[in-house]
Amino acid sequence: MTQYDVVVIGAGVTGSAIARELARYKLKTLVLEKEEDVCSGTSKANSGIVHGGFDAKEGTMMARMNVRGAELIRKLHKTLDFTYRENGSMVLAFSEADLPGLEELKRRGEANGVTDLSILTGDEARKLEPALSDEVAGALLSPSAGIVCPFSMTIAFAENAADNGVEFSFLNAVKNIEKTGDGYKIEAEKGDIYTKTVVNAAGLYSDKINDMVSSRHFTIVPRRGEYVLMDREVGDLVSHTIFQLPTRLGKGVLVTPTAHGNLLVGPNAQDIDDKENTETTAEGIEDIKRRALLSVPTVPYNKTITGFAGLRAHEEHHDFILGEAEDAELFFNAAAIESPGLTSAPAIGEYMAGIIAGRLGAEKKESFIETRKGVPQVAKLSPKERAELIAKRPEYGTIVCRCESVSEGEILDAINRTLGAKSLDGIKRRVRQGMGRCQAGFCTPRAVELLARELGIAPEEVTKNRPGSELLIKEAE
Amino acid sequence: MMEYHDIIIIGGGPAGLAAAISAREAGAEDILILERDERPGGILNQCIHNGFGLHTFKEELTGPEYAERFITRAKELNIPIKLKTIAADISPEREVTYVNSEEGAVTVKAGAVILAMGCRERPRGALGLPGFRPAGVFTAGTAQRLMNIEGFAVGKEVVILGSGDIGLIMARRMTLEGAKVKVVAELMPYSGGLKRNIVQCLEDYGIPLKLSHTVTCIHGKERVTGVTISEVGADRRPIPGTEEYYSCDTLLLSCGLLPENELSKSAGVVLSRVTGGPEVTDSLETTVPGVFAAGNVLHVHDLVDFVSEEAARAGRKAAEYVKGGSTPEKFVEIKTAGGVRYTVPQRISPDTMDDKITLRFRVGDILKNKTLAVYFDGEPVRRVKKRIMAPGEMEELVLTKASFAEHPDVKEILVCAED
Numbered sequence: 039m040t041q042y043d044v045v046v047i048g049a050g051v052t053g054s055a056i057a058r059e060l061a062r063y064k065l066k067t068l069v070l071e072k073e074e075d076v077c078s079g080t081s082k083a084n085s086g087i088v089h090g091g092f093d094a095k096e097g098t099m100m101a102r103m104n105v106r107g108a109e110l111i112r113k114l115h116k117t118l119d120f121t122y123r124e125n126g127s128m129v130l131a132f133s134e135a136d137l138p139g140l141e142e143l144k145r146r147g148e149a150n151g152v153t154d155l156s157i158l159t160g161d162e163a164r165k166l167e168p169a170l171s172d173e174v175a176g177a178l179l180s181p182s183a184g185i186v187c188p189f190s191m192t193i194a195f196a197e198n199a200a201d202n203g204v205e206f207s208f209l210n211a212v213k214n215i216e217k218t219g220d221g222y223k224i225e226a227e228k229g230d231i232y233t234k235t236v237v238n239a240a241g242l243y244s245d246k247i248n249d250m251v252s253s254r255h256f257t258i259v260p261r262r263g264e265y266v267l268m269d270r271e272v273g274d275l276v277s278h279t280i281f282q283l284p285t286r287l288g289k290g291v292l293v294t295p296t297a298h299g300n301l302l303v304g305p306n307a308q309d310i311d312d313k314e315n316t317e318t319t320a321e322g323i324e325d326i327k328r329r330a331l332l333s334v335p336t337v338p339y340n341k342t343i344t345g346f347a348g349l350r351a352h353e354e355h356h357d358f359i360l361g362e363a364e365d366a367e368l369f370f371n372a373a374a375i376e377s378p379g380l381t382s383a384p385a386i387g388e389y390m391a392g393i394i395a396g397r398l399g400a401e402k403k404e405s406f407i408e409t410r411k412g413v414p415q416v417a418k419l420s421p422k423e424r425a426e427l428i429a430k431r432p433e434y435g436t437i438v439c440r441c442e443s444v445s446e447g448e449i450l451d452a453i454n455r456t457l458g459a460k461s462l463d464g465i466k467r468r469v470r471q472g473m474g475r476c477q478a479g480f481c482t483p484r485a486v487e488l489l490a491r492e493l494g495i496a497p498e499e500v501t502k503n504r505p506g507s508e509l510l511i512k513e514a515e
Numbered sequence: 516m517m518e519y520h521d522i523i524i525i526g527g528g529p530a531g532l533a534a535a536i537s538a539r540e541a542g543a544e545d546i547l548i549l550e551r552d553e554r555p556g557g558i559l560n561q562c563i564h565n566g567f568g569l570h571t572f573k574e575e576l577t578g579p580e581y582a583e584r585f586i587t588r589a590k591e592l593n594i595p596i597k598l599k600t601i602a603a604d605i606s607p608e609r610e611v612t613y614v615n616s617e618e619g620a621v622t623v624k625a626g627a628v629i630l631a632m633g634c635r636e637r638p639r640g641a642l643g644l645p646g647f648r649p650a651g652v653f654t655a656g657t658a659q660r661l662m663n664i665e666g667f668a669v670g671k672e673v674v675i676l677g678s679g680d681i682g683l684i685m686a687r688r689m690t691l692e693g694a695k696v697k698v699v700a701e702l703m704p705y706s707g708g709l710k711r712n713i714v715q716c717l718e719d720y721g722i723p724l725k726l727s728h729t730v731t732c733i734h735g736k737e738r739v740t741g742v743t744i745s746e747v748g749a750d751r752r753p754i755p756g757t758e759e760y761y762s763c764d765t766l767l768l769s770c771g772l773l774p775e776n777e778l779s780k781s782a783g784v785v786l787s788r789v790t791g792g793p794e795v796t797d798s799l800e801t802t803v804p805g806v807f808a809a810g811n812v813l814h815v816h817d818l819v820d821f822v823s824e825e826a827a828r829a830g831r832k833a834a835e836y837v838k839g840g841s842t843p844e845k846f847v848e849i850k851t852a853g854g855v856r857y858t859v860p861q862r863i864s865p866d867t868m869d870d871k872i873t874l875r876f877r878v879g880d881i882l883k884n885k886t887l888a889v890y891f892d893g894e895p896v897r898r899v900k901k902r903i904m905a906p907g908e909m910e911e912l913v914l915t916k917a918s919f920a921e922h923p924d925v926k927e928i929l930v931c932a933e934d
Binding site: 266267271314316317318319320322323342343344345346417421424425426428429432433434435436437440443475476477478479480482483486487497498501502503504505506507508509510511512 | 551599601603612614615616617618619620622635636638639640641643645646647648649650651653654656657660661664665667668669670671731732736737738753764777780
C-alpha cells in the first residue's frame with residue numbers, strides 16, 4: 039500500500055502550481071485528475087490575462103494572490119519557458135460620470151500595492167490604442183498587466199512538478215474521502231489511496247470534495263463565460279488588454295490580443311447549474327460581440343476562427359478559499375478560484391505549499407530542478423537555428439500544421455515528453471497544432487496517425503480529449 | 516549566392532502541375548514545384564469519385580486518374596518537385612523560403628512565382644455554430660481524406676451542414692459505406708453545389724436537402740449525439756419554433772471554401788475582397804510583378820478542368836515573363852453589377868492580351884432568364900442569354916482582341932446580368 043504525504047486533487051493551473059511548489063520539499067506527492075490531461079477544465083478556457091491587481095478588494099486573498107502571482111509570472115515565464123507577454127491593460131470609462139470609477143480602481147490597486155497605475159483622458163487612451171471608440175472618456179492604464187498562454191503555463195508547472203518527482207494519475211476521479219487514524223483514505227476511480235494530507239484544487243468540483251470531509255460547506259456555482267477568438271492576422275488590432283469599467287449594466291467584456299497573437303473577445307457571465315456545460319449559445323456570442331464593439335468598434339468578426347465557453351468556479355463570497363479546513367485537520371482547500379485565479383496560481387502554489395510543508399515539518403530538497411524547457415517553437419527560430427535543429431532532428435523540418443507552422447518533431451515532443459499528450463487536444467495545448475485558422479482541417483489525419491503510432495494504439499482509439507471522444511469509428515472495408 | 520530558379524511554383528496540385536507543364540512547354544527550363552504533401556496531385560488524390568476531365572480529356576476520370584495524367588507529363592518533362600516541403604515565406608522580391616526535413620529552411624530566388632496553394636474549408640468555429648465542441652464534427656474534406664486516403668469511417672449517422680460539392684459527394688460516399696445520412700441543411704435558399712451533384716448524390720439516394728435551414732445547436736460533450744436544425748428567415752437568422760432535433764454521431768460541414776493566401780500576403784499581393792484570392796490581370800499576374808496565381812488560390816472553381824486551363828495560361832505567361840517580358844503599363848479595369856459578383860481576371864491589358872480571354876465569375880443569387888452583358892464605356896459589346904444562373908456554378912464570358920481593336924480607347928469594362 040502506497041502512502042503519500044500529499045495528494046492534490048485537480049491538475050488545473052492551481053493544482054499544478056501547488057504541486058510544483060510542493061516538489062521543492064521532501065514529500066511524496068500525488069496529483070489526481072479526473073480528466074485525461076492537465077489543464078482540462080476552467081484552466082483551459084479563460085481570458086489568459088495576468089491582471090494588474092486593481093480589481094480585487096483590498097485585504098482579500100484575491101488581492102494578495104493577484105499581486106504576488108503577477109510578480110511571480112514575470113520571472114517564471116523565463117524559468118519555466120511558457121508564453122507570456124507584458125502588454126499592459128486599460129479599463130475604459132465611457133462617460134464623465136464613470137471617471138470616478140476609474141479613480142476608485144486606481145486607489146484600490148494602490149492599496150493592493152500596485153504602483154504603476156495612471157489615469158488617461160479619452161484622447162490619451164486613443165493615442166495609445168487608435169482602434170478605441172470615440173466614446174471612450176477616460177481609461178485606467180496598468181502598464182505591467184500581461185497576457186499568458188494558460189495551457190503552456192499549466193503544463194509547465196505540471197511538467198516541472200513531475201520532473202521533480204511528483205506523481206500524476208489521470209482519469210482517476212475522487213469518489214469519496216474518509217478520515218483515517220493518521221490521515222485520509224481517498225476512494226478514487228482506480229482504487230484507494232492513502233495520504234497524510236489532501237489538497238482540494240478541484241475547481242468547479244471543489245465544493246463536492248470539501249463536503250466529503252468538512253462540515254463547513256460552500257457552494258461553487260459554475261459561471262459560464264463565452265468567447266470569440268479571431269485569426270492572428272488581426273491580432274494587432276489592439277496591443278493592450280481592453281477592459282470596460284464595470285457599471286450598473288454589467289461587468290463588461292474585454293478585447294485583447296492573446297499571448298500567441300490572436301484577438302480574443304469575451305466573456306459574458308451566466309450562472310448555470312451544470313458543471314460540465316461548456317456549451318456556447320447564439321445569444322451569448324451575439325451579446326459579447328455587440329458589447330465589445332463599445333470599446334473597439336472595428337472588431338473584425340469575419341476573421342473568427344472559433345468560439346468557446348469556460349466555467350468559472352464562483353462562490354458567493356467572491357474570495358479564494360485557501361488553507362486548512364477548520365474542522366478537518368490536514369485537509370487543505372484551494373477552492374473558489376475564479377478570476378484572477380490564473381494570475382494568482384503561482385502565488386497560491388507558493389502559499390499553499392508553504393503552509394502544508396510547515397504543517398508536515400517537511401524539509402526542502404537540494405535536488406530541486408528550478409527550470410524547465412518547453413518544446414522548441416521551430417518556426418520562431420532564426421533560419422540558422424532552425425536549420426541546425428532540423429539537421430539534428432529532421433522531423434522538425436516536416437510541417438504538419440501549416441496554419442501555426444507546427445512540425446512533426448514538435449508534435450512528437452508533445453506526445454513523448456514528461457506528462458505527454460494523450461489526445462488531440464493534448465497536442466493542441468502543448469504545441470498549438472490545429473489551433474490556427476483551419477482549425478485542424480488539414481492536420482487532423484496526420485496527428486491521429488502520429489498519436490496512434492507513438493502511443494501504440496489503434497487510430498480509432500485516438501480521442502479528441504476524454505474517453506468517448508474518439509474520432510474514427512472503424513476501418514472502412 | 517542565393518540559389519535561383521526561373522519559375523517557382525507553390526503547390527503541386529492540379530493548378531501547380533498544369534502551370535509547370537505549360538511553362539516548360541513554353542520554353543522555361545528551370546522550374547521547381549514545392550509541394551507540402553508526400554505526393555503530388557493535391558486534393559485530387561482524395562477525390563476517388565469520377566466526373567473529372569470531361570472538358571480536358573473528353574472522358575470521365577476519377578480525381579487520382581486525372582492527377583496522374585499531369586503527374587506523368589510533368590515527369591516526362593523532368594520537372595523537379597520537392598515533396599513534404601512547405602513554402603514558409605515569399606518576399607515581394609520573389610525570394611521564396613521553404614522548409615523540409617532534408618534541407619532545413621532554405622531561401623531561393625525566383626524569376627517568377629506561380630501561386631497555386633489551393634483553398635481550405637471554412638471550419639466550424641468560423642461558422643459560429645453554437646453548442647458543445649465534441650469529436651465528430653468534421654469538415655467534409657477532412658472526412659473525405661480520412662475515408663479515402665487513410666481508410667477509416669468517421670461516423671454512422673450523419674447530418675451535413677452546407678450543400679457545397681464536397682459535402683454532396685460525401686453524402687453519397689458515406690451512404691455507400693453504410694452510414695445513414697439523415698439530412699443536408701443549407702443556410703441559403705439555394706444550393707452551393709453543382710446541380711449534377713444534387714441529383715446524383717442526394718436525390719438518387721433519397722437524402723433530403725433542406726434549403727434555408729441551419730444547425731443551431733451541437734449536442735454531446737464527448738462525441739456528437741445530435742444537432743438541432745432550424746429554419747432561417749430571409750435575414751438568414753433562425754426562426755424560433757422551427758427547431759428540429761436530429762440524433763447523429765457525425766456532423767459534416769461543407770460551408771464554403773476559402774482561397775489560402777497567407778503566403779500571397781507575405782509577398783505583398785493585393786487580394787480581392789470578393790474572391791479572397793489575388794487580383795490578377797489577363798496574364799494571371801498579381802499586383803506584384805512576376806508573381807502569378809491560378810486555381811483555387813485565385814477563386815474557388817467547381818470543375819478541375821477549368822483550373823487546369825487557367826493554370827496553363829499562368830504557366831505560359833510566367834515563362835514569357837522570365838524570358839524578358841515585363842508587366843504591361845496600361846490596363847482596363849473590369850467592373851461588375853447586376854448580380855455578377857466579380858470576374859477573374861479583374862483587369863485586362865488590351866496591348867498584350869491573347870486573342871481571346873475567358874472571364875470567369877459567379878453570380879450572387881439564382882438568376883433566371885437574364886442576359887449576361889459586357890459594356891465597353893457604356894456601349895454593349897457582347898450579350899449572352901442565360902436561362903438560369905446559380906451561385907454554385909461558375910459562369911464564363913469570352914472577350915476577344917477584336918472587340919478591343921474596335922474600342923481602342925476603352926476606359927472601363929462592365930460585366931452585368933440584366934433583363
